[in-house]
Structure formats: structure tokens, C-alpha cells
Amino acid sequence: MKSTIAALTILLTAITAAAQTAPPSNGERLMAHALESSGAWETLQYLTDDIGPRLSGSKGAALAVQWTTARFRSWGIAVRDEKVMVPHWVRGEERASLVSHNGQKIVLTALGGSVATPVRGITADVIEVSNFDELDRLGNKVRGKIVYYNNPMNMDLVRSGHSFEAYEEAVRYRGAGASRAAKYGAVASLIRSVASASLRDPHTGAMRYDPKLPKIPAAAMTIEDAMLVDRLIRKGERVRMHLVLTPKTLPDADSANVVAEIRGSERPDEIVLVGAHLDSWDLATGAIDDGSGVAMSMEVLRLIKDLGLHPRRTIRCVLFMNEENGLRGGRGYAAAHKDEIGRHAAAIETDAGAAAPTGFSTNVSGEALTSLESRVHPLLARVNAARFEQSSEAGADISPLTDAGVPSFGLISDPLHYFDYHHSPSDTLDKIDPKDFAADTAALAALTWEIADSTEPLRAK
Ligand SMILES: [Zn+2]
Structure with missing residues (x-):
């Protein structure tokens, strides 16, 4: 009996040692x-x-x-x-201001692929929409205006771990917004940066033009500037913007x-x-x-x-x-x-x-x-x-x-x-x-x- 226990002990020790040293x-x-x-x-x-x-x-x-x-x-x-x-x-100069509101600076950045504004820029009223349906309902009322898509990311989705779903929803206006607005005669297209946080930094990204429609300049405002424009418009005020973008496609x-x-x-x-x-x-x-x-x-x-x-x-x-x-x-x-x-x-x-x-x-x-x-x-x-x-x-x-x-x-x-x-x-x-x-x-x-x-x-x- 003693020898069996001793043998078992030796075996167990050997197995443990082998497990410890297994490469x-x-x-x-x-x-x-x-x-x-x-x-x-x-x-x-x-x-x-x-x-x-x-x-x-x-x-x-x-x-x-x-x-x-x-x-x-x-x-x-x-x-x-x-x-x-x-x-x-290649990105160029990019600046904007609210001529209707003491020339306040609006921080924005051109979307990748955007055409330039005329050299002296565009000055036009800003018209806000929440989505493409609203744009379609307005139709030719956006003619001669700068269309602003107010497209916040859904922060409930972001906070629950679904940032990419929230992005997919919001980014549609970045990709297709300019051509959709150009169809009704808009002169430029703006979005709210597709971002889940901001310290007044604009977020760029690719956009694409429908080859059948006129190409109009497109940019993303910072969340802060987009919210400012939204607040002024909601108060019923006329918002008029001067916009200069000088990117080039080589x-x-x-x-x-x-x-x-x-x-x-x-x-x-x-x-x-x-x-x-x-x-x-x-x-x-x-x-x-x-x-x-x-x-x-x-x-x-x-x-x-x-x-x-x-x-x-x-x-x-x-x-x-x-x-x-x-x-x-x-x-x-x-x-x-x-x-x-x-x-x-x-x-x-x-x-x-x-x-x-x-x-x-x-x-x-x-x-x-x-x-x-x-x-x-x-x-x-x-x-x-x-x-x-x-x-x-x-x-x-x-x-x-x-x-x-x-x-x-x-x-x-x-x-x-x-x-x-x-x-x-x-x-x-x-x-x-x-x-x-x-x-x-x-x-x-x-x-x-x-x-x-x-x-x-x-x-x-
Ligand atoms: Zn990437």
C-alpha cells in the first residue's frame, strides 16, 4: 500500500511538473x-x-x-x-461666416471630392432639413439656397455599443446630400459633422456626385456651429452665410x-x-x-x-x-x-x-x-x-x-x-x-x- 501511494505521488508530481513545463x-x-x-x-x-x-x-x-x-x-x-x-x-482654403449675424465665424471643412465655390465665394440663405423626405417636400424652394442637413448621430445607439449603426444612418447625408440638393437648384450643401463628440473640430469624409446633376460645393460644419445655425433658424431668423471653399481635383x-x-x-x-x-x-x-x-x-x-x-x-x-x-x-x-x-x-x-x-x-x-x-x-x-x-x-x-x-x-x-x-x-x-x-x-x-x-x-x- 505504502509503495502504491509513493508511486502515485511520484506520478502526480511528474504530471504536474510536465504541465508546468509544457512549452x-x-x-x-x-x-x-x-x-x-x-x-x-x-x-x-x-x-x-x-x-x-x-x-x-x-x-x-x-x-x-x-x-x-x-x-x-x-x-x-x-x-x-x-x-x-x-x-x-487637394483641400484648399475653407471659411464661412454668418453675414446675417455680425459675420460670426462658422468652422467647417470641405468634404472629400467637393468642388470649389467661385473664387469670391457664395453668399446665400441657409435652409435646414432633417432628412431627404423633408428636402423632397421643399423641392424647388431650396433653389439658390445653401441646404443644411441637420443629421446628428443617434447617441443612444452610440452609448449602447452601436456606434457603427449610428454612423451608417448619419453618414448618408455626407455621401449623397450635395447631389440630392443640387437636383432642386441648391447652390451648396452642408452637413453637421458625423461625430459622437466635438471640441469644435469638423469631421470630413468622402462624398460623391451623381454624374447627371450639377456639382455643388459640400462641407461639414462642427457640431457646435451646426447647432448654432439650427438654433437661429428655429427661432425663425433668416440665416445668411458667406462660404469659400477652394479644393481641387487633380x-x-x-x-x-x-x-x-x-x-x-x-x-x-x-x-x-x-x-x-x-x-x-x-x-x-x-x-x-x-x-x-x-x-x-x-x-x-x-x-x-x-x-x-x-x-x-x-x-x-x-x-x-x-x-x-x-x-x-x-x-x-x-x-x-x-x-x-x-x-x-x-x-x-x-x-x-x-x-x-x-x-x-x-x-x-x-x-x-x-x-x-x-x-x-x-x-x-x-x-x-x-x-x-x-x-x-x-x-x-x-x-x-x-x-x-x-x-x-x-x-x-x-x-x-x-x-x-x-x-x-x-x-x-x-x-x-x-x-x-x-x-x-x-x-x-x-x-x-x-x-x-x-x-x-x-x-x-
Ligand atoms: Zn478607415
């Missing part, structure tokens, strides 16, 4: 390395502080392509630039997607894409949108290389150009790689900020998702990123792949404050907490690795 899995090693390394932060800092704003066609965008390409090369990772032509819109410019990869050891033809967009708006340095995504995606490859890991499938990092005002990079990638779209085992995009991670949006569902979750949950739970949300679109740049049935994922960060800074002069590095950012990077590295190194194929359904 960490590659996914665990990657996550640990991501959490302790400052590599991604250094990349993000250079991209934002040293290079700066990166609007398509700008010097900053060209430098970002050169620098990220050189970075991959310095890490010993194969990289190439894949040419895309991009729109080249011929399309040469640019590129940056494509880097670590070849798979067993299934090199199968690709797990991880990416983000390299361009940003011009008002700030695009730290949150999307310098953070770029730095995280690059870091995934650097960490794998640094640890000497060899994934079964090829891991390809794509830094897309021109997500903000044309999506030429996303469309260009899908066109250039159309013969291998079916060989993309997954596409993962990071373009939703750099606050603490919560999980991933995905088009993968049913048994495929259950099986994936059971494998990745233990890893992702370490950084509270284990929640998967169903979505038909995981990221704009990868949307052509998602539409073609490629299993797609988008990293989700806590969205509460995302639209406080989005597309505004305040999207700068200081808004990001390095700890949250490291957790995002660790979550992205873990999911990328687990899909790329899995022995099982992943299907969207």
Missing part, C-alpha cells in the same frame, strides 16, 4: 511577444508623427508606401508594391498597395490575408484611422518572422491604398488577384480603431464558426477578444473578397469613442492607449496564426 503553443508565444513588444507602437509612431497625413495622391501617401515597403524588407520579409491609380483631391495619381508575405510551409497556395488601409484623411495623422491597423497588421508578420515560426498556409499582409475616397486599392487587389481569390483561406481587416479589443466581426457562421471558436477562444479570451459577431461586411478593402465568399473577419475595438475623433484634426497618436493597442495586436496575431496554421480548412458556412 507554450505558437499562438501563445505570438500573443506574449505582441503584448511585450513595442514594435507595433514604433511603426505607428513613425507613420503618424514622422510621415503624417496620408491622403491618396499626397506626398505623405507616397512616403508611406516607400517606408512600409522598406520596413518589411529590413525585417527580411518578401514584399512588393502593386500599382493602383488613385483619385487626387488628375489620378500613381500609387500602390503594399503586399508582403511569409510563405506557407505545407500549403503555400492557400492565403490568409491580414490588412488595413495605408491612406488617411488629410486633417490629421490618421493614427486611429487607420495607422493603427497598418501597424498591427505589419507587426503580425514581423512577430512571426522574429520567432522563426513557419505557418502551414501563406500569411499575406496587404496595406491597401485609397480606402477613404475611392476604394481603388481594395478593388485593385481583387482584380489583380482574381485567379487566386478562391485560394484565400481567410481575409482579416483592421479598420475599426485601436481601443481595447472585444472580438471580431465575421461572415463565418454555423458549424464552421463553432469549430473555429473552440480552437481560438482560449487564446483570444486572454485579451477579452473572444466574441464573434455576425456581419456581411468585415472591412471595406476586403469587401470584394467577402462578396466572393472568402471567410472574412474584422477586428472590433470598443467603438464608444471611435467617432469622437474619426476623420477630424484630432485623430492623432495621443488618443491611443499603448496597452489597448498591444492587446489588439495580440488578438490579430492569434487569429491570423490559428487560421493559417490550422490543419482544418475554414469555410464561410
